[in-house]
Amino acid sequence: MIKKITITAVSATLMASTAFAGGHCSAGKTLTEGKLTIATGNPAYFPWVLDDAPESGQGFEAAVAYAVANEMGFANTDVVWVRSSFDEAIQPGAKNFDFNMQQFSITSERDEVVDFSAPYFTAPMAVLVGPGAVGTAPSMAALKELKWGASGSHTSVQKLMNEIVPTSDPLLYGDNADINAAIAANQIDAALFDLPTALFLSAVMIEGSKVIGQFSVDESEGGDQFGMLLEDGNPLKACIDDALAAMSSNGTLAGIESTWLQDTTGVPLIK
Amino acid sequence: MRKTEAAVLTRRTLFEQRQRRRSIVIATTSTVLVLVALIVLVPMTPGWEKVQKSFFNGPVLIKTFPKLIEAFKLNVMIFLWSAPMIAILGLLVALARNVKSPAMFPLRILGATFTDVFRGVPVILTVYLIGFGVPGLGLPRPWNSPYIWGSIALILTYSAYVAEIFRAGIDSVHPSQRAAALSLGLSERQVMREVVLPQAVRNVVPSQMNMLIALQKDVSLLSFIGPVEIFRQAGVFKSLMANFTPYVGAAIIFLLVTIPATRYADYLMERQSRERS
Numbered sequence: 001m002i003k004k005i006t007i008t009a010v011s012a013t014l015m016a017s018t019a020f021a022g023g024h025c026s027a028g029k030t031l032t033e034g035k036l037t038i039a040t041g042n043p044a045y046f047p048w049v050l051d052d053a054p055e056s057g058q059g060f061e062a063a064v065a066y067a068v069a070n071e072m073g074f075a076n077t078d079v080v081w082v083r084s085s086f087d088e089a090i091q092p093g094a095k096n097f098d099f100n101m102q103q104f105s106i107t108s109e110r111d112e113v114v115d116f117s118a119p120y121f122t123a124p125m126a127v128l129v130g131p132g133a134v135g136t137a138p139s140m141a142a143l144k145e146l147k148w149g150a151s152g153s154h155t156s157v158q159k160l161m162n163e164i165v166p167t168s169d170p171l172l173y174g175d176n177a178d179i180n181a182a183i184a185a186n187q188i189d190a191a192l193f194d195l196p197t198a199l200f201l202s203a204v205m206i207e208g209s210k211v212i213g214q215f216s217v218d219e220s221e222g223g224d225q226f227g228m229l230l231e232d233g234n235p236l237k238a239c240i241d242d243a244l245a246a247m248s249s250n251g252t253l254a255g256i257e258s259t260w261l262q263d264t265t266g267v268p269l270i271k
Numbered sequence: 272m273r274k275t276e277a278a279v280l281t282r283r284t285l286f287e288q289r290q291r292r293r294s295i296v297i298a299t300t301s302t303v304l305v306l307v308a309l310i311v312l313v314p315m316t317p318g319w320e321k322v323q324k325s326f327f328n329g330p331v332l333i334k335t336f337p338k339l340i341e342a343f344k345l346n347v348m349i350f351l352w353s354a355p356m357i358a359i360l361g362l363l364v365a366l367a368r369n370v371k372s373p374a375m376f377p378l379r380i381l382g383a384t385f386t387d388v389f390r391g392v393p394v395i396l397t398v399y400l401i402g403f404g405v406p407g408l409g410l411p412r413p414w415n416s417p418y419i420w421g422s423i424a425l426i427l428t429y430s431a432y433v434a435e436i437f438r439a440g441i442d443s444v445h446p447s448q449r450a451a452a453l454s455l456g457l458s459e460r461q462v463m464r465e466v467v468l469p470q471a472v473r474n475v476v477p478s479q480m481n482m483l484i485a486l487q488k489d490v491s492l493l494s495f496i497g498p499v500e501i502f503r504q505a506g507v508f509k510s511l512m513a514n515f516t517p518y519v520g521a522a523i524i525f526l527l528v529t530i531p532a533t534r535y536a537d538y539l540m541e542r543q544s545r546e547r548s
Contacts (some may be wrong), residue, residue, distance in 0.1 A: 008300070091325065092322050092325040092513075109512040109514075110513035111511075151516065152499075152506045154510070170504050171497030172499050174495055178495070181403040181407070182403070184403075184407055186406070186415055187416065
């Protein structure tokens with residue numbers, strides 16, 4: 001409490017005296033005055049962040065992060081990157097980041113504990129199948145019969161259990177690397193990812209695999225909208241939302257999307 | 272024996288009674304004080320409200336608890352089929368390390384290597400390496416199932432520990448018994464089976480009980496290679512709701528099982544030390 005008061009006092013003096021990095025909206029609302037601290041995953045994955053180096057601004061989320069920072073009045077050099085796991089992001093208590101960006105899907109239940117910015121990307125979910133199941137038709141009936149895997153910390157589990165309802169119990173894993181291992185060991189036929197991740201895994205990581213279909217974005221219950229995660233009640237949310245709104249109306253966001261995420265229209269819709 | 276002593280109230284027994292009563296009062300008071308401190312002081316900490324919402328969230332607990340119990344059944348199943356195999360393999364390894372015949376020396380080396388390797392590698396690594404590695408060799412379904420290979424990883428690790436406990440039990444039987452049995456004309460094999468093992472196994476029951484409790488908890492490590500047991504199920508709820516309460520629920524379920532088991536192990540241990548003294 002005392003700390004907050006001092007920070008506010010300091011920022012008030014700063015504002016009154018000199019010009020400083022950071023726009024007016026975010027003044028006094030960031031962890032370190034004049035800097036924007038952004039968290040990403042450890043490691044951060046392609047195509048969201050290239051080569052696990054968000055500082056380069058390469059990759060969709062890294063690019064969006066810098067664009068949002070610029071929109072909020074921060075120079076690229078004022079952006080500080082930290083790493084965090086999902087659990088660190090949602091634990092109660094002080095956070096070591098202003099916002100956290102690692103494909104967090106916005107859900108109403110999560111929103112009760114943390115805050116989310118407006119969505120910066122809407123990701124359809126997609127089905128990745130291993131070499132043994134590439135012939136599977138993109139239909140719900142065919143998908144039910146597959147042996148499924150998914151990431152236990154991903155909203156795809158809900159989709160899998162509630163909509164696909166596979167005939168045999170799905171296996172759940174801690175991260176994408178383990179899902180790859182399970183596909184390689186032929187323990188599962190298929191796994192559910194967001195589409196950009198699925199396309200990357202299929203092209204680069206899992207030999208002989210294929211993305212056989214994507215779910216229509218309209219069908220999913222808003223679970224695939226990625227938002228930046230903030231501590232509950234963080235006043236910075238309004239600034240970020242303004243920045244994102246500006247970026248989406250002037251086309252910046254769409255531009256970043258077309259630069260970093262490949263065209264996904266070739267993947268058939270699952271019926 | 273004690274009862275008849277207590278019937279005669281000597282000055283000493285009266286004094287001891289007073290002492291006992293006094294220590295009960297002190298113990299009760301200090302326990303109550305600690306509890307009050309916990310119940311009153313912890314909620315006064317500035318972060319309590321948030322911690323309570325994230326870790327001790329009533330509605331979340333009620334919503335997830337039945338599903339956690341459901342998932343716990345898988346833990347129990349894996350435990351039930353692993354435990355007998357561990358007992359058998361553990362005993363075999365212990366016997367292998369105990370063979371006396373020089374021709375069987377390679378068996379002793381094998382036994383020692385087995386215990387060294389599987390006691391030395393963290394369980395989670397064994398689960399990963401065997402759970403993903405062996406099926407990766409190209410086994411057909413259902414023989415590549417993570418349930419099978421995960422269980423095998425647990426069985427290998429735990430039988431290494433269990434073997435060492437059995438070996439200690441075998442060593443605890445005095446050599447004179449072996450000599451006596453041999454002199455009666457029993458063969459080496461008979462001595463082991465009829466004389467040494469029955470005593471050795473009895474001696475190590477309490478220690479093995481503790482291994483069972485540890486195994487019950489380590490079954491959760493199989494979640495890393497796919498099976499949706501209670502820990503993974505709790506993790507799924509955690510990430511869907513951004514709330515750690517399901518983990519607390521899982522911990523409660525574990526305690527419901529392990530506390531009685533621990534008490535029972537303590538009771539066995541106490542009984543054994545009474546018998547020995």
